[in-house]
Amino acid sequence: MPQISVRHLAKAFRVTERSPGFWGTLRGLASRTTRTVRALDDVSFDLEHGELVGYIGPNGAGKSTTVKIMAGILVPDRGECVVNGRIPWKERAAHVAEIGVVFGQRTQLWWDLPVIESFELLRDIYRIPSTAYVRRRDELIAILRLEDLLDVPVRQLSLGQRMRCDLAAALLHAPTLLFLDEPTIGLDAPSKLSVREFIRRLNREQGVTVILTTHDMDDMEALCSRVMVIARGKLLSDGRLSDLRSRFGRERWLTIDLLNPDEPVRVEDFQARLVLRDGGRVRLAFDPDRVRPEQLIAALTARHAVNDLFVEHPPIEEIIAQIYQREGIAP
Amino acid sequence: MSPYLALLRARFRLLLHYRAAALAGIATQIGFGLILTSAFAAFYGSDQVSRQMLPLSLPNLMTYLWLGQALLGLLPWRMDGEVKAMVTSGGLAYELLRPVDLYGLWFSRAIALRTAPVLLRAIPLLILAGWLFGLSLPPSIEAAGLWTVGLAGAVALSAACTVLMSISLLWTLSGEGVQFAMPAFASFFSGHLLPLALFPDWAGRMIALLPFRGLMDTPHRLWIGTLEGAEAWGAIAHQWVWVALLVVVGRFLLSRGLTRVVIQGG
C-alpha cells in the first residue's frame, strides 16, 4: 500500500480583490468583490515509502495547498487523501504525531530559548519516551553537528544554523514522513550543501519519505529521483527527473565564444535556435536527432573563428520554463 | 508637492484600508460610551445635593464624555510603529540620508497617525451620539469656532508627544519606559477618564498646569461652551505654549540622540 494516496483532490478559495489607488480604496469602503481561485483541481498521485519527491511549481500553483492537506491542517473540497492509512484531517493528532514539517521561512523553535530546551519541550509535546528521545537526539546532534549550538538562544542563530536545528526538531519524534518547504531558502552555499547531504542520508539510511517543495533547481537535481510539476492547480508532469528531461529537454546547448565579439551569426543556417547572445558569447539550442553535434560544430567553425566551445544539457529551470510556456503560464 | 504633504497623503491612503477596524472602533467606542455615561449618570442621580454645586451639569457631562469617546484616537496612546521599526532595525541611517528635516518628517507622520483614524471614527460617532445618546451641539457659532481652534492645538500637542516617544527610542531602543508612561499620564491628566472639573479642586488646579488637558479637556470645554472669552484664549495659549516647549525639547533631544547613535554606529 502506498504511504500517501491522493485521488482527485480539489480545493477552491475565495479571495477579496482590492481596487488600487486612493479612490479605489474609498470605493472599497462601500463594496468588495470576491473571486474564486481553484488552488487544486483534480490532483492524483501515489507516494511509496522511502521516496524522495520534488514538488515544484510557480507561486500560488497549489503546492502548499497540497502539502497542507497531506499534513492534515486543511480540508479539501473534494477528493481523497490517505496518509499512513489515515485521513489526515479526520485524525489530526494521531496523524501529525507521525509526520515532520519544516518551513524554511519560519522556525518552530522557541525564539528566546536555548535550542536544547526547545528539543526537550518537543519531547514532552510529542510524548517521546526518554530513552528513545536521548538516542534520537544524540544521533541528530551528531549528524547535523549541533553540539556547539545547543545552549544558544534561537534568536542568535544564523539562518543556516537555525535550519539545521529546525531539521532536528522536526525529526525528534522519528516521523516516517517529512515535508520540507523551501529548506534551503536564503542559506549560504556551504549550508545548502550540508542540508542537502543530510536530507539525502535521512532518506537513504533511515528510509524517511521526503516531500520537498522548492524553487531551487539545484536542490531538485541533487536530491530528487521523482519530480511532480504543478501549475494552476493541475499536475502537469509526474515522473523521474530523467524522464522529464527526455520528454521536454531533448535539446542540447552549444555555447561558443567568438574571436570577434561583433561578428553576426546566422542561426537559421545551422538548424538551431538562438538562446543567448552576449558580446562574443553565443548559445544555440539544437535537437541532436536533427543535427548531430559534430556536424553543427564543423559547420560553425568553418564559417566563424571560435575561441572556445562546449555542449551541455540545458538546466532544469529551462525545462520547467518550457513546460510553463507550453501551458501558457508565466513562471 | 512638498515631501511632508506627500507623506501625509500616503499615510492617509494606508490608514483608509482599515475600514473594518474603523467600524469596529466605532462600535467599541459606542459601547464604552454607553457604559461610562450610565455610570456617571448614576452618580449624578444618587446625590441631588452635591449635584447642585457641581461645575459641570449632567447634559454637559454627557457631551464631554461622548466627545472623549469620539476623539479617543487623538491621545498619544502609542508611538509610530514604523518609526519604531526603523530605529530598532538600524534603518535610521537611510532616513538621515533624505534631504528633509527629521523632526519635521516625524511630526507630520505623527499628525497623520493621530488624525486619520480619528477622522474615520469621530464623524460617524459624533453624528450617532448627537442623534441617539445625548451629545449636544456647541451652544453658539463662536463656541464651535473656538472648538476647531482648540482641536488644532490638541492635534499638534498629541503629535509633539508622539514624536517625543519616538525620540526616546534613541536612548532605550525598546522605548518602553516612555511608551508605557505616556498613555497612563495622557488618559488620566487629560480629563479623559474623569473630567478635570470633577477632580478635587486642589488636584484639578495642579493638573491644569500640565500639558495634557490641552488634548481633551480644553477642546471639550470649548465645545460645550464653559470656556469662553479670555479664558478660552488662555486655554488655547496654554496648548500652544506647551506645543512650542515640547517641540524645542524634542528637537534638542533628537539632535543629542542622533549624535549618540552616529557615535555608537547604531
Add this chain to the structure above:
Amino acid sequence: MPPRNPARQTKPVSHSDVGAFRLYVRYVAISWRAQLQYRASFLLQCLGTGMITAGEFLVIVALFGRFKTLDGWTLPEICVFYGTVNLAWSIAEALARGFDDFGSLVKSGDFDRILLRPRSTVLQVLGREFTLRRVGRFALGVMVLTWGWTDLELGWDGARLLLVGFAVAGGVALFIGLLVLQATLAFWTVESLEVMNILTYGGVTTTQYPITIYPSRLRHFFTAVIPLACVAYFPIVAVLGHPDPLGTAVVWQCLSPTVGFLFFGLSLLVWRMGVRHYSSTGS
C-alpha cells in the same frame, strides 16, 4: 522498505507520557523565563499598566469624594465589587494571554504549527504565554478588596471567603471564555477584534459597580447575554449581606458563579467550530 524507527518501537511506555497539566506547567515556566529575560522592559510594562489601573481606581475615589454615595452603595461596598471583578479579570488575562493575542498567530500563519503538533489546540494556545505584566491590576484588586473587606468588618467568615473565591473562579472562567470567543473571531477576521473589548474591558468597567445603577437594558445584557453579573453582582450581594434591590434569592446568589464555568464550556464548543472553519479555508 520499512522505515527504521527507534521511537516507534519503544512507544507504548506510559510512564514518560507527559500529561496535559505537566506540559502546561512546562509552557508556563518557559513563558516566565522569556518575560524575565528583558527585565527592564518587563518592570516598565508592569509599572505602566499598574499606573493606568490605579488611575481608573482613583477616578472612583474622586467621584465618591464629590458624591458620597452611589445609588445607596458606599465606597467600601463598591471596593468589594471592584476588587472581585478586577481580580478575576487580571487572572484571566494572565492565563489566556495566548488567546488575547491570537489574531497575530493567525495572521502570521503560525497557527498551522499548532495544528501540526499532536496536542489539543486549546492547551497549546494557553501555553503560548502566561503573562506577568498585568500584575499591577492583580495587586490593586487584592488591595482594594482587602480594604473594602476590613472596612465593612466582614471578618474571617469561611462561607463569605468561599463565596468570594467561587465568584473569582467563575469570573476567571467567564473572562477566559470571552477571550476564547474573541480568538475564535480571528478565524474570520483579524481586523475587528477590538469590538470584543466592549465585552472584556467594558464588562470589567460595568461590573465593578453594582448593576442596579444601570438602565435595565445594560443590566440585562450583562446578566443574560454576557453573564458577568453572575460572577460579580449576585455573589457579592450575598457576601455583603446586602438585600438585593433586584429581589433575587440568596440560593441563586450563591450558585450563580457556576454560570461562568458554563460560559467557558460553551466558548470551547465555539472554538472547535472556529478551528474547523480554519481548516476548511486555510486562512
